[in-house]
Amino acid sequence: xxxxxxxxxxxxxxxxxxxxxxxxxxxxxxxxxxxxxxxxxxxxxxxxxxxxxxxxxxxxxxxxxxxxxxxxxxxxxxxxxxxxxxxxxxxxxxxxxxxxxxxxxxxxxxxxxxxxxxxxxxxxxxxxxxxxxxxxxxxxxxxxxxxxxxxxxxxxxxxxxxxxxxxxxxxxxxxxxxxxxxxxxxxxxxxxxxxxxxxxxxxxxxxxxxxxxxxxxxxxxxxxxxxxxxxxxxxxxxxxxxxxxxxxxxxxxxxxxxxxxxxxxxxxxxxxxxxxxxxxxxxxxxxxxxxxxxxxxxxxxxxxxxxxxxxxxxxxxxxxxxxxxxxxxxxxxxxxxxxxxxxxxxxxxxxxxxxxxxxxxxxxxxxxxxxxxxxxxxxxxxxxxxxxxxxxxxxxxxxxxxxxxxxxxxxxxxxxxxxxxxxxxxxxxxxxxxxxxxxxxxxxxxxxxxxxxxxxxxxxxxxxxxxxxxxxxxxxxxxxxxxxxxxxxxxxxxxxxxxxxxxxxxxxxxxxxxxxxxxxxxxxxxxxxxxxxxxxxxxxxxxxxxxxxxxxxxxxxxxxxxxxxxxxxxxxxxxxxxxxxxxxxxxxxxxxxxxxxxxxxxxxxxxxxxxxxxxxxxxxxxxxxxxxxxxxxxxxxxxxxxxxxxxxxxxxxxxxxxxxxxxxx
Numbered sequence: 001x002x003x004x005x006x007x008x009x010x011x012x013x014x015x016x017x018x019x020x021x022x023x024x025x026x027x028x029x030x031x032x033x034x035x036x037x038x039x040x041x042x043x044x045x046x047x048x049x050x051x052x053x054x055x056x057x058x059x060x061x062x063x064x065x066x067x068x069x070x071x072x073x074x075x076x077x078x079x080x081x082x083x084x085x086x087x088x089x090x091x092x093x094x095x096x097x098x099x100x101x102x103x104x105x106x107x108x109x110x111x112x113x114x115x116x117x118x119x120x121x122x123x124x125x126x127x128x129x130x131x132x133x134x135x136x137x138x139x140x141x142x143x144x145x146x147x148x149x150x151x152x153x154x155x156x157x158x159x160x161x162x163x164x165x166x167x168x169x170x171x172x173x174x175x176x177x178x179x180x181x182x183x184x185x186x187x188x189x190x191x192x193x194x195x196x197x198x199x200x201x202x203x204x205x206x207x208x209x210x211x212x213x214x215x216x217x218x219x220x221x222x223x224x225x226x227x228x229x230x231x232x233x234x235x236x237x238x239x240x241x242x243x244x245x246x247x248x249x250x251x252x253x254x255x256x257x258x259x260x261x262x263x264x265x266x267x268x269x270x271x272x273x274x275x276x277x278x279x280x281x282x283x284x285x286x287x288x289x290x291x292x293x294x295x296x297x298x299x300x301x302x303x304x305x306x307x308x309x310x311x312x313x314x315x316x317x318x319x320x321x322x323x324x325x326x327x328x329x330x331x332x333x334x335x336x337x338x339x340x341x342x343x344x345x346x347x348x349x350x351x352x353x354x355x356x357x358x359x360x361x362x363x364x365x366x367x368x369x370x371x372x373x374x375x376x377x378x379x380x381x382x383x384x385x386x387x388x389x390x391x392x393x394x395x396x397x398x399x400x401x402x403x404x405x406x407x408x409x410x411x412x413x414x415x416x417x418x419x420x421x422x423x424x425x426x427x428x429x430x431x432x433x434x435x436x437x438x439x440x441x442x443x444x445x446x447x448x449x450x451x452x453x454x455x456x457x458x459x460x461x462x463x464x465x466x467x468x469x470x471x472x473x474x475x476x477x478x479x480x481x482x483x484x485x486x487x488x489x490x491x492x493x494x495x496x497x498x499x500x501x502x503x504x505x506x507x508x509x510x511x512x513x514x515x516x517x518x519x520x521x522x523x524x525x526x527x528x529x530x531x532x533x534x535x536x537x538x539x540x541x542x543x544x545x546x547x548x549x550x551x552x553x554x555x556x557x558x559x560x561x562x563x564x565x566x567x568x569x570x571x572x573x574x575x576x577x578x579x580x581x582x583x584x585x586x587x588x589x590x591x592x593x594x595x596x597x598x599x600x601x602x603x604x605x606x607x608x609x610x611x612x613x614x615x616x617x618x619x620x621x622x623x624x625x626x627x628x629x630x631x632x633x634x635x636x637x638x639x640x641x642x643x644x645x646x647x648x649x650x651x652x653x654x655x656x657x658x659x660x661x662x663x664x665x
Contacts, residue, residue, distance in 0.1 A: 206243050455477045588623060
């Protein structure tokens with residue numbers, strides 16, 4: 001059978017029925033298990049607050065605004081500081097087709113009368129202004145390129161922003177009264193994330209080198225009277241998202257110091273440096289990764305988030321140094337997006353757990369007392385309906401200890417052995433944290449043990465661990481997947497002969513590599529939105545960030561072509577013994593980027609498997625990018641996955657010992 005060229009085609013070598021419905025249970029365990037939640041119920045556990053932008057305080061301190069969909073397009077909503085029903089401010093803040101660095105960047109003006117935000121609803125991404133008086137919005141800019149970061153001037157008369165109108169990211173300023181735009185920089189480097197000095201005379205920004213590894217915090221006068229001046233240089237901090245991880249360099253309220261994020265200690269920590277330039281000083285050094293730091297309004301304190309093995313806590317520390325104080329310290333949870341109230345007495349933040357959607361909270365800085373402001377958990381999900389994972393560790397090769405989350409199915413009978421899945425995160429520079437994993441819950445509730453490992457190359461464990469898979473994707477980091485499979489086999493309730501593997505994006509890449517480079521270890525595999533051919537990748541890739549990532553991890557192409565080929569499992573699919581289901585989104589186009597093409601990676605891998613007569617299925621879901629995200633398609637996808645895993649992992653087929661050993665040779 002040959003794979004048709006249409007990416008919306010679905011291939012099935014075998015039709016299946018048992019277990020394909022979303023409510024299906026393993027027939028031998030139905031009586032012992034709690035009725036599993038449906039896919040729709042599991043997906044309903046979602047935060048009412050959307051996007052990566054933090055909720056923002058109104059300058060009067062009485063309410064906060066946030067991005068949310070509430071079942072429709074992403075809009076801007078507000079809620080009183082003491083809680084209550086959210087109210088819609090702006091119905092549609094659409095932002096599409098600008099890559100994963102995109103942000104709406106909603107910002108109240110200093111006077112609290114206007115909200116500025118980025119939207120592509122009029123075509124290309126532009127800055128829009130919404131008036132609190134007229135309740136209407138209009139575009140402020142018309143540059144026809146991308147805008148990825150911006151900030152109000154202290155007097156509210158101008159905005160500084162980064163845009164790529166002329167082929168590289170530069171810093172601009174726009175006057176609100178006239179709409180006149182001035183380009184302040186024209187360097188060949190990637191110049192992003194502008195902030196202002198408190199006196200409004202200078203704009204600071206991050207200038208990345210061509211590799212996106214070294215950063216220079218620069219200051220440029222708003223009147224253009226002189227060239228940008230270097231404040232501090234930071235080296236060795238690869239920023240895959242084009243400056244997002246480094247972020248804004250924040251000037252202290254007194255205008256004397258600049259706060260910036262750095263890996264110079266081997267860990268992502270915060271440092272300050274005099275605005276006039278000088279020697280950087282660490283804020284609260286620790287062997288943990290810090291994020292989202294900011295000055296208090298009076299400049300006397302700093303707030304930051306600390307990540308220790310996937311649990312994220314909120315700390316405050318004196319700006320003059322000293323030990324930090326834990327302000328919000330969950331044992332299971334992720335604190336994110338902290339923002340000081342205008343008077344500095346409170347900090348708003350988001351927090352979710354492994355069994356709860358993220359909601360908005362406010363903590364009193366003096367007392368540490370927190371109040372929940374929004375309530376996203378659906379009433380139909382009863383307490384205890386979701387499975388809380390255990391944090392575990394297991395040894396791997398090369399001296400590594402791997403941290404992981406283990407989801408254990410309920411109702412396992414004495415002597416019963418259940419199938420298990422290894423679930424691989426994307427990135428690869430990313431991390432499983434104490435967050436709600438809807439799709440993992442779906443399978444754990446249907447009788448699967450699921451392991452989520454933070455393999456070498458993951459973030460959150462220091463730079464050395466993060467770089468430990470450079471140049472050896474699908475080989476050295478695969479050792480941690482293999483060790484994870486062996487860990488699952490050691491559990492008395494796991495059937496070691498019925499293991500599956502799944503992942504999205506880099507998780508899909510790893511799944512492809514696992515079935516090629518560890519043949520026979522898994523009995524079913526579902527690579528989702530993965531890439532199996534890094535050589536051919538360069539023929540159709542239209543994302544600069546991907547090119548920068550591969551150059552950092554593998555070396556520049558084609559100089560390091562041998563590395564790219566070695567890390568591409570597609571060239572060795574003859575080794576595959578695992579039944580495989582390739583899936584992805586069919587590749588929706590963006591109107592203002594007509595050159596975009598659908599990603600052919602999964603289809604190419606399917607064709608390679610087909611040429612070797614391997615057992616596989618293939619499906620592309622309509623109305624998506626390369627990734628499957630809509631609720632309807634995720635519901636369908638979960639049914640497809642369950643049917644496939646059930647067929648190959650809950651069957652009565654097993655290998656004789658000699659056959660099992662031969663499959664691993």
